[in-house]
Amino acid sequence: xxxxxxxxxxxxxxxxxxxxxxxxxxxxxxxxxxxxxxxxxxxxxxxxxxxxxxxxxxxxxxxxxxxxxxxxxxxxxxxxxxxxxxxxxxxxxxxxxxxxxxxxxxxxxxxxxxxxxxxxxxxxxxxxxxxxxxxxxxxxxxxxxxxxxxxxxxxxxxxxxxxxxxxxxxxxxxxxxxxxxxxxxxxxxxxxxxxxxxxxxxxxxxxxxxxxxxxxxxxxxxxxxxxxxxxxxxxxxxxxxxxxxxxxxxxxxxxxxxxxxxxxxxxxxxxxxxxxxxxxxxxxxxxxxxxxxxxxxxxxxxxxxxx
Amino acid sequence: xxxxxxxxxxxxxxxxxxxxxxxxxxxxxxxxxxxxxxxxxxxxxxxxxxxxxxxxxxxxxxxxxxxxxxxxxxxxxxxxxxxxxxxxx
Numbered sequence: 001x002x003x004x005x006x007x008x009x010x011x012x013x014x015x016x017x018x019x020x021x022x023x024x025x026x027x028x029x030x031x032x033x034x035x036x037x038x039x040x041x042x043x044x045x046x047x048x049x050x051x052x053x054x055x056x057x058x059x060x061x062x063x064x065x066x067x068x069x070x071x072x073x074x075x076x077x078x079x080x081x082x083x084x085x086x087x088x089x090x091x092x093x094x095x096x097x098x099x100x101x102x103x104x105x106x107x108x109x110x111x112x113x114x115x116x117x118x119x120x121x122x123x124x125x126x127x128x129x130x131x132x133x134x135x136x137x138x139x140x141x142x143x144x145x146x147x148x149x150x151x152x153x154x155x156x157x158x159x160x161x162x163x164x165x166x167x168x169x170x171x172x173x174x175x176x177x178x179x180x181x182x183x184x185x186x187x188x189x190x191x192x193x194x195x196x197x198x199x200x201x202x203x204x205x206x207x208x209x210x211x212x213x214x215x216x217x218x219x220x221x222x223x224x225x226x227x228x229x230x231x232x233x234x235x236x237x238x239x240x241x242x243x244x245x246x247x248x249x250x251x252x253x254x255x256x257x258x259x260x261x262x263x264x265x266x267x268x269x270x271x272x273x274x275x276x277x278x279x280x281x282x283x284x285x286x287x288x289x290x291x292x293x294x295x296x297x298x299x300x301x302x303x304x305x306x307x
Numbered sequence: 308x309x310x311x312x313x314x315x316x317x318x319x320x321x322x323x324x325x326x327x328x329x330x331x332x333x334x335x336x337x338x339x340x341x342x343x344x345x346x347x348x349x350x351x352x353x354x355x356x357x358x359x360x361x362x363x364x365x366x367x368x369x370x371x372x373x374x375x376x377x378x379x380x381x382x383x384x385x386x387x388x389x390x391x392x393x394x395x396x
Contacts, residue, residue, distance in 0.1 A: 183344075183377070186352040190359035191370045226353060233326075233356045266328055 020163075023095065030096050038096075042088035050081045060084075062301040066217040067293045082294050090134040090245065090295075097140055104140045106243070106252035114239055114256045118147045124193030125259075126231045126238040128203040130285055131297040133244040134252060135202075141243075141254060143172050148197040152189060154207060155180045179207070193234040201227045203240065203281050205300050212271050213305070214282045217289070221282075221302045228277040229270060232262040238277075240284045244292045257284050315366075315387045322365050326357045339384045355380065362386070368393035 029038045049056055060080045064071070068079055096102040108114075117125045129135050142149045155178045169175055177185040177192070177199075192199050203223060211222035231238040237259035244253050260280055265273040289296040301307040320334045327350070337348070343358070344350050350358075358380065359370050368390055373379055379389045 183355050184352045185374075186355040187359055187370065187374045187377070187380075190356040191363070191373065194360060194363040195369070195371065229353050230356050233353070234360055 026092065026095055027099055030092065030099060030101055035092065035096060035102075038092050039089055042092060043085055046081060046084040046088055049084055050077065056084070056299070059299040059301070062303055063296060063298040066219065066303065067289065067296065069218075079294070083297060086294050087297050090137070093134060093245075094137045094140075097137060104137055104252065105250065106141055106254055108254045108256065110256040110258065111254070113259060114241075115145070117237055117239075117259060118145050118198055122196045124196050124234060124236040125198045126193065126227055126236050127198060127200040127241045128227050128238055128281055129200060129241050129243075130202060130204040130288075131299070132204070132242045132285070132288060133292065133295045135243055137252070138241065138243045138254065139174060139200075142198070142200070143174065145173070145198065148173050148175060148192070148195075150175045150177050150188070150192045150197055150199045152177045152179060152185055152199060152201045154178065184209070189230060190234060193230070193236045199230075199236075200241075203227055203278075204285065204298060205302065211305065212275055212278055214275070214279050216282050216286055216302070219303050222305050222307070223278050223282055223302065225270070225274045225278050228262045228274045228281075229264075231260075231277075232264040232274075237261050240281050242284070242288045244288065244295050255284075255288065257281075312387050312391060315390050316383050318365070319361070319383055319386055319390075322361045323358065326361055327354055337383060339387075340382045343380055343382060343386075358386075362390070366390050 026038055026042075029041060057077075057080050060083055061076065064076050064079045064083070068076065071079065093102070097104055114125070114127075117123060129138065139149075139151060151174060153176060175192075177188045179185045189199055189201075206222065206224040209224040209226050212225045213220040214223055215221075216223075228238065230236075238261070239259050240257040242255045244255065245251070246253060257280075260277055262274065262277040316339055317334060320337050323337070324330065324332055324334070329348075341347065344355070359373075362368050362370050376389075379385050
């Protein structure tokens with residue numbers, strides 16, 4: 001199993017599930033047999049993971065335990081399976097969109113305030129998302145914005161995805177900022193915001209960044225707070241954005257929040273002044289998780305500080 | 308030119324102290340060649356954001372492309388040189 005060095009320690013790295021041949025296989029299935037059959041095949045593969053990939057199941061269980069606290073053992077396993085399956089369906093939607101087989105049928109909620117800020121004002125805007133619904137497909141929706149959009153992400157090790165990202169950067173308004181390295185993309189993020197561009201970050205998983213304890217689903221969970229500090233430093237508004245799917249209509253809904261404007265307080269510890277802003281974001285995330293519990297892909301134990 | 312660069316260094320130090328809330332330090336406590344990151348100042352990536360904001364908003368220089376020129380953020384001296392370079396176009 002490959003290993004990489006992180007924070008001075010060696011850790012095991014997950015073998016990537018979606019390799020290039022896997023992507024090619026599903027593209028072919030989508031083209032030849034359509035979405036319904038692709039979903040059936042994905043369902044079988046997800047069942048295989050449920051039976052044989054206990055690491056993945058274990059990572060999913062903390063969320064399942066908090067979302068369905070009264071569920072029994074087998075009911076929890078069924079929820080894990082559903083989470084795997086719905087995420088696979090979201091990835092298929094994205095693949096179908098990238099192949100040009102389907103559009104991104106979506107409906108925005110609170111879009112106007114975001115569009116005005118992004119296109120008509122000179123301020124940079126920070127969009128804070130989560131591993132929720134089809135966050136990958138949200139990137140496609142942002143291509144319509146008349147503004148440069150920067151997606152902050154960890155360096156992609158999956159060659160197939162990497163190729164797609166490179167192509168996306170060359171042919172659209174999308175730019176990727178990778179957080180590897182000493183400064184975690186800080187120069188690029190700050191420059192983009194000062195130049196009035198959009199910066200998208202994830203607000204639900206910390207990947208080693210500093211966190212703050214906030215009440216989430218009945219217990220203290222640990223969320224990264226750097227996006228809120230950056231917003232305060234650059235004077236940029238921050239909007240939370242969640243993309244969910246209504247399975248009946250096969251339509252996506254992009255829920256944007258009203259803009260938040262964190263303000264730095266002098267001589268007050270960061271954790272203290274930033275907390276109410278993180279709480280606002282987490283409250284929205286919890287509302288969405290209650291509304292669409294099977295689209296919350298929090299595959300990490302965020303209720304443990306050292307997760 | 309010497310006067311200009313000294314003035315810029317002083318303003319840089321004042322702005323960094325104020326932006327980063329380092330009020331227990333004075334301008335004279337920060338040496339022109341002191342390392343900004345990994346040295347006694349112990350600045351981190353969130354402080355780097357603050358320095359970029361200072362460069363853009365207080366000194367009017369565009370920091371686009373600086374991610375590949377990280378040596379600019381080594382010390383007050385290198386930052387001041389960068390500001391002069393940018394202003395001279």
